[in-house]
Amino acid sequence: MRDGLLSRGRRLAGTLLVLSVLGTCRADAASWISNPRPRASQQRVAPWVIAHRGASADFPESTMLAFREAIRAGADAIELDCQTTSDGKLVVLHDDLLDRTTDGRGPVSALSWAQVERLDAGRWKHARFAGERVPTLEQVVRLAMTENVGLVIEAKTPYILDPGLAGRILELLDHEGATSRTILQSFDHRPLTEIHARRPEVKLGPLVDAGIDDVRAMLAAAGTWAYLPHYGFMLPDRVRAAHRLGYHIAVWTVDRPEHMLAMTAAGVDGIMTNRAGTLRRLLDGLRLPRRPWPR
Template identity: 35%
Template structure:
């Protein structure tokens, strides 16, 4: 079975991450889904941006949560990548769901609530999932496992994923503790034993971030469930045809 191809923050190898330029490209390039990051503005809008500060990916400064949605909306989220993307803006999750709804795209939402607390983020995300009826197409991931447990407490039907760095000892046991259905593991920490043990326990395994052609081929041959990549077109071609990109 072919792994699902998830575009990491959209097709972020060629377009500014977590913008509609990257999301539209992911769809064009044959991705099965998009991995994106969510957190709250100061006025509790769920916004799509990776870092806790806006400094790296916009022309602004400071913590995301210290800015209103209107202030965040005024920032360029693409000029840092290339001048032709100067007009790109930080999307809201509301807008991303509206875009994804008529497509077949799956969505992985990483909640950025480990380093900086985001009180109420779980409720806001669940409200939007319900509003757009995307319960079956959304997976919520986080390094904050208490937050994953909170999601399950509020809606047991939502798929959750244990996100981790390095090699986690017996990650399936941690997943069971927090009622997660998926392991989102770094590409360097995945081997056949991990996959076999996870699959034996009915856990899906999704690798991040997989850009190297040989790694894509290897993991696909091991029947991994999903690949998160900056280059979805490359991954699609390799998974489908086994040819070099």
């Protein structure tokens, strides 16, 4: 997901907002942080552990290895990005370009699947991961079905370049019987709005870097099931406001333990993280029961 959307200044602002949850400006949040076993009237269940590109802090992101390790570490769901090769194969890759996470060059959309499947997608992380490949969406969906975990899938290619991508992802999910366990997400909300008009039962999640009060109309138009903001916007009162509107809330991308605690204290429903094992251990230490992933 596009963490780069936030400038350094906005990242700092987001961090300061989260730190305010940990500080004294919100007495209720501060009491949650200081007492690692929330009272029954506050946080009743743990937020979902959503593995951002798999266990991507320690393994090559968006590979089958990273997804398997995230599941082994206790993730409730795996988050991934979907793009298309030149011959229409749905593949799991975050960047538009192959350069950063494979030994290929240029846009993934310029290569056929036969070319993409030969690329090394692990060596960039460490030599011991050499031989990892770019997976297909079908492979990852089948892994999730076998392991009984959820999916959070972003239609990555810009809508203006491929307006049908989200629809093709949905067709594959339907075919694999995985639609009900999936949240479809996008920073471009047009494909979500179109899917909602045809398939209102599909769980949709607009990705936003704004507070709930700034995006209410868009969330309603997109048929929002899950509100997916950057974690810096989620003070407890904003979580309550989103819940009053009927939305689930999953924040991105939270890797520091103190921020994980803050988001848990604030009452979010899910936390996307590159460190699924760290978050699971933290939540287990709080002795909060696991929140069932929707099926």
